[in-house]
Amino acid sequence: MTGEAIPAKAGAAAPGEASGRRLPERLARVLIPVVMLAALIGIWQAYVTAWAVPHYILPSPVRVAEALVGDWPILSGALLVTLKITFTALFLALVGGLALAILLVQSRWIELALGPYLVILQVTPIVAIAPLILIYAPTTQTALLICAFIVAFFPVLSNSVQGLKSTDHNLLDLYALYGASRLQTLWLLRLPAALPYFLAGLKIAGGLSLIAAVVAEFAAGSAGAGSGLAFRILESQFRLNIPRLFAALILLSAAGVAIYAVTSFVSWLLLHRWHESAIRRES
Amino acid sequence: MTDDSAPAPARPTLVSLRGVAKTFSTGTTALSGVDLDIGEGEFVSLLGPSGCGKSTVLRMLAGLAAPSAGTIDWKRARIDGAGRPEVDMSFVFQEATLMPWATVEKNVWLPLRLKGVSLKAARPRIDEALERVGLSGFAGAYPRELSGGMKMRVSIARALVTRPKVMLMDEPFAALDEITRQKLNDDLLDLWRTFGWTVVFVTHSVFESVYLSERVVVMAARPGRVVDDLAVDRDDLSSADYRNSPRYHAMCARASASLLSAIGGAAA
Numbered sequence: 001m002t003g004e005a006i007p008a009k010a011g012a013a014a015p016g017e018a019s020g021r022r023l024p025e026r027l028a029r030v031l032i033p034v035v036m037l038a039a040l041i042g043i044w045q046a047y048v049t050a051w052a053v054p055h056y057i058l059p060s061p062v063r064v065a066e067a068l069v070g071d072w073p074i075l076s077g078a079l080l081v082t083l084k085i086t087f088t089a090l091f092l093a094l095v096g097g098l099a100l101a102i103l104l105v106q107s108r109w110i111e112l113a114l115g116p117y118l119v120i121l122q123v124t125p126i127v128a129i130a131p132l133i134l135i136y137a138p139t140t141q142t143a144l145l146i147c148a149f150i151v152a153f154f155p156v157l158s159n160s161v162q163g164l165k166s167t168d169h170n171l172l173d174l175y176a177l178y179g180a181s182r183l184q185t186l187w188l189l190r191l192p193a194a195l196p197y198f199l200a201g202l203k204i205a206g207g208l209s210l211i212a213a214v215v216a217e218f219a220a221g222s223a224g225a226g227s228g229l230a231f232r233i234l235e236s237q238f239r240l241n242i243p244r245l246f247a248a249l250i251l252l253s254a255a256g257v258a259i260y261a262v263t264s265f266v267s268w269l270l271l272h273r274w275h276e277s278a279i280r281r282e283s
Numbered sequence: 284m285t286d287d288s289a290p291a292p293a294r295p296t297l298v299s300l301r302g303v304a305k306t307f308s309t310g311t312t313a314l315s316g317v318d319l320d321i322g323e324g325e326f327v328s329l330l331g332p333s334g335c336g337k338s339t340v341l342r343m344l345a346g347l348a349a350p351s352a353g354t355i356d357w358k359r360a361r362i363d364g365a366g367r368p369e370v371d372m373s374f375v376f377q378e379a380t381l382m383p384w385a386t387v388e389k390n391v392w393l394p395l396r397l398k399g400v401s402l403k404a405a406r407p408r409i410d411e412a413l414e415r416v417g418l419s420g421f422a423g424a425y426p427r428e429l430s431g432g433m434k435m436r437v438s439i440a441r442a443l444v445t446r447p448k449v450m451l452m453d454e455p456f457a458a459l460d461e462i463t464r465q466k467l468n469d470d471l472l473d474l475w476r477t478f479g480w481t482v483v484f485v486t487h488s489v490f491e492s493v494y495l496s497e498r499v500v501v502m503a504a505r506p507g508r509v510v511d512d513l514a515v516d517r518d519d520l521s522s523a524d525y526r527n528s529p530r531y532h533a534m535c536a537r538a539s540a541s542l543l544s545a546i547g548g549a550a551a
Contacts, residue, residue: 178445
């Protein structure tokens with residue numbers, strides 16, 4: 001008793017078509033962004049040179065590159081500090097968000113008790129809470145970490161709660177029918193079912209924890225050896241060292257893009273075999 | 284109320300429902316006063332329009348819902364610590380209800396896995412179950428790579444991997460196309476004959492219920508109740524012969540009439 005027609009495996013394209021159309025398309029995918037970037041930098045350089053714009057107003061790309069190389073010891077140290085806060089906050093947000101989400105879905109009473117405070121924590125602007133946290137936290141670094149954590153924590157929590165609640169009811173019945181324990185149901189069913197939601201939370205939280213780490217540092221106005229990129233940006237502004245300001249900004253954007261790329265990749269890695277969101281549709 | 288038309292079951296009674304009613308928290312009465320005996324090894328269809336509570340009967344048999352009134356008595360089952368009868372049963376849902384993140388093999392493994400059987404130890408039984416449903420080469424496939432009929436086959440493989448005695452099926456083939464559905468009907472009959480299951484099969488298709496079962500229990504809605512209990516005598520006709528036999532058509536006509544009067548009675 002053989003079954004129905006065997007469907008094609010996902011993502012398998014007709015080989016003839018692939019060689020005919022894919023290569024130029026792939027080339028264009030790389031070329032277009034590169035050409036665009038080169039054009040933008042070219043226009044920027046041309047504008048600065050032609051109008052003789054002073055470097056303390058708008059430095060040329062060459063000057064920014066020089067600052068990036070020349071100030072690398074200062075900037076890389078600051079970047080490291082910012083990244084350390086970002087990733088620690090992100091890690092704590094992932095662990096804490098998921099753990100609290102699991103707790104919240106265990107009982108409606110817990111959700112009823114804690115829910116409002118979680119929302120309050122989320123909707124109050126972090127810049128407004130930062131001064132208070134700075135007073136209470138033992139060190140500035142800890143304060144920054146707490147700020148970044150609070151911001152990154154919520155998307156992980158709310159997405160995980162949503163995911164844990166979205167488990168297929170029939171599957172829950174099936175687990176009940178086979179006498180699955182609460183732990184088995186959580187581990188084998190609820191958590192995998194929540195994974196796509198959790199990963200969406202991760203992508204948001206990754207970007208937010210970097211933003212929060214920078215915003216909190218602005219609010220803290222910390223200075224000295226242990227300071228991150230936000231402080232270097234403020235410092236460069238005060239000293240009218242605009243090339244370094246630009247260089248710091250570029251580093252921040254690059255870090256943000258890298259975090260987004262990594263979280264997207266992790267998400268793809270975990271979902272591409274089975275989840276609709278990670279599967280390319282063949283038209 | 285059903286005993287006059289029902290066949291005197293030669294088999295011992297497996298489970299008996301007496302005065303079973305179900306009222307949901309919304310106040311809807313899903314079932315009222317259902318009396319039903321199901322014999323061991325019997326293939327019973329519950330036939331009725333939507334909202335007649337046939338799925339609710341099935342869920343209560345599975346222990347997934349409790350009756351608001353009446354009793355469900357598993358004649359020879361022991362009661363476990365949680366107060367549920369220990370019956371080796373499996374449930375097949377209308378949708379295949381597979382875990383999309385797990386391969387076919389791991390989906391079929393699930394019931395054994397929950398009982399603590401390792402994949403390695405379970406593999407012979409998983410392979411056997413997949414072979415039974417004609418999916419031997421698909422252990423490593425993900426559900427989304429399969430057609431609707433194949434997913435349902437995986438679902439059936441998962442149901443039979445525990446070697447159950449009772450198979451509860453809630454409109455399992457309703458979402459499939461006619462050809463696949465007929466094929467699966469025949470395969471299900473083969474499996475039933477091989478394993479000697481007791482099958483309770485919920486459907487809203489007259490033809491399917493008459494084709495598959497030895498007994499068709501017709502239900503009506505508002506409130507859900509049993510209105511008729513028809514014995515189907517198939518003898519030993521083969522599938523194609525049976526589908527074309529006057530006996531089959533007469534039985535379908537009778538079940539249809541019974542169903543129509545049930546719907547008409549509810550509307551009046």
